Amino acid sequence: MADYEQLSREELLQQVRELETAHHLDALSDLRDSEERLHAILRTAVEGIITIDERGIVETMNPAAEKIFGWRATEVVGRNVSCLMPNPYSREHDSYLQNYVRGGHAKIIGIGREVTGRRKDGTTFPVHLSVGEMVNEGRRSFTGILHDLSDRVALENRLAEQKSLAKLGEMAAVVAHEVKNPIAGIRGALQVITSRMPAEQRDRGVLIDIIARLDALNRIVQDMLMFARPRALRREPVSLAALLGDTVALIERDPTMSHVQIALSGAADISGDREMLQVVFQNILMNAAQAMENKGRIEVSIGTVNGRCSVAIADQGPGMPEDVRARAFDAFFTTKHRGTGLGLPIARRVIEAHGGTIQIDAPPSGGTMVTIVLPLPR
Numbered sequence: 001m002a003d004y005e006q007l008s009r010e011e012l013l014q015q016v017r018e019l020e021t022a023h024h025l026d027a028l029s030d031l032r033d034s035e036e037r038l039h040a041i042l043r044t045a046v047e048g049i050i051t052i053d054e055r056g057i058v059e060t061m062n063p064a065a066e067k068i069f070g071w072r073a074t075e076v077v078g079r080n081v082s083c084l085m086p087n088p089y090s091r092e093h094d095s096y097l098q099n100y101v102r103g104g105h106a107k108i109i110g111i112g113r114e115v116t117g118r119r120k121d122g123t124t125f126p127v128h129l130s131v132g133e134m135v136n137e138g139r140r141s142f143t144g145i146l147h148d149l150s151d152r153v154a155l156e157n158r159l160a161e162q163k164s165l166a167k168l169g170e171m172a173a174v175v176a177h178e179v180k181n182p183i184a185g186i187r188g189a190l191q192v193i194t195s196r197m198p199a200e201q202r203d204r205g206v207l208i209d210i211i212a213r214l215d216a217l218n219r220i221v222q223d224m225l226m227f228a229r230p231r232a233l234r235r236e237p238v239s240l241a242a243l244l245g246d247t248v249a250l251i252e253r254d255p256t257m258s259h260v261q262i263a264l265s266g267a268a269d270i271s272g273d274r275e276m277l278q279v280v281f282q283n284i285l286m287n288a289a290q291a292m293e294n295k296g297r298i299e300v301s302i303g304t305v306n307g308r309c310s311v312a313i314a315d316q317g318p319g320m321p322e323d324v325r326a327r328a329f330d331a332f333f334t335t336k337h338r339g340t341g342l343g344l345p346i347a348r349r350v351i352e353a354h355g356g357t358i359q360i361d362a363p364p365s366g367g368t369m370v371t372i373v374l375p376l377p378r
Contacts, residue, residue: 048146052081056097059141068127068148070120081144086118114149125150173225180221187214223342226279227331230349233273237377240302240311241267243274247281248300251289259295266302268309271377272354280347284313284370287343290336291317291368308356309376314369319362328360 048065052058058081061073069076069084076083082093112130119125126149133142190211197204241264248262262285288298296316303310320328327333329348334341351358356374363369 050144054140086124227346260289261297264300276350283343288315309374311372315367320368
């Protein structure tokens with residue numbers, strides 16, 4: 001250690017400056033380490049983190065927030081945070097922030113709540129938002145921590161749907177027991193009476209019409225049972241080319257389908273329930289024919305895509321409007337005069353039970369295309 005009593009004033013000042021410089025460098029090093037740790041935390045945080053100033057302008061956005069909203073940070077920083085909100089929240093946000101800055105009541109700061117976010121593509125989604133406030137050198141800013149709730153809400157919706165289906169299954173079982181058997185008895189009696197009546201008798205046509213209506217009622221009961229309480233799959237090797245060929249032949253025997261052409265191409269083998277899959281394909285093909293008013297051509301293509309089997313059914317009808325496509329798989333939704341609204345929901349349940357997917361598209365060339373993707377056997 002230097003003997004400070006023997007040093008001149010200039011030498012003492014030099015020693016002090018050197019000590020101050022060393023301390024300053026250490027402080028800078030500590031600050032740099034702290035910033036690097038903070039940036040590492042922001043980069044690796046699972047939750048989205050966004051900071052804004054008191055005007056609502058975005059200052060930072062971490063990678064998790066980029067993933068949640070579909071924006072790059074460089075596209076959002078410098079813009080008002082309302083770009084991440086749908087209306088009316090985006091319109092109300094600035095006034096709420098200004099009122100709070102002026103001393104108003106905080107509705108969300110320090111509390112956390114579920115709000116609605118808007119992605120870059122315009123879609124909205126549920127998000128849990130917690131907001132914290134910080135003041136540095138008289139400058140106020142806010143930090144928002146976001147958690148995407150889409151998966152949780154989807155799970156809750158599926159659970160609610162399953163609960164509704166369980167209730168519907170109970171109701172369908174009662175209906176089947178209380179209605180189906182009497183329908184069968186009434187139909188049998190009417191058939192006997194009709195068979196004994198002369199062909200020219202006027203009342204015979206009335207009885208035939210009643211029998212047809214009873215058959216329609218019986219189909220509704222069967223659809224309800226199949227949708228609410230589908231039986232367990234009976235898996236077996238299934239040739240889709242053969243299955244669809246049989247289904248097409250069955251449809252072509254219907255006199256009302258004499259002006260419908262169904263072209264089948266491709267082949268693939270899967271493991272599935274032949275009977276239930278035939279119900280699905282028959283329903284979709286009948287829908288396609290009815291969309292074309294029972295005249296025109298339907299293309300059925302079987303192939304494999306990314307290790308999975310694909311069946312595409314395209315018609316030449318007027319096409320399904322976007323709002324109808326959005327609700328096509330909702331139970332009891334139908335645009336038909338006498339439809340039950342259960343055909344496509346049943347198809348989706350059957351296909352998903354097979355581990356597959358079904359979707360409806362409107363090709364640029366016109367018409368409607370239903371694509372079913374099923375797993376190939378291991």
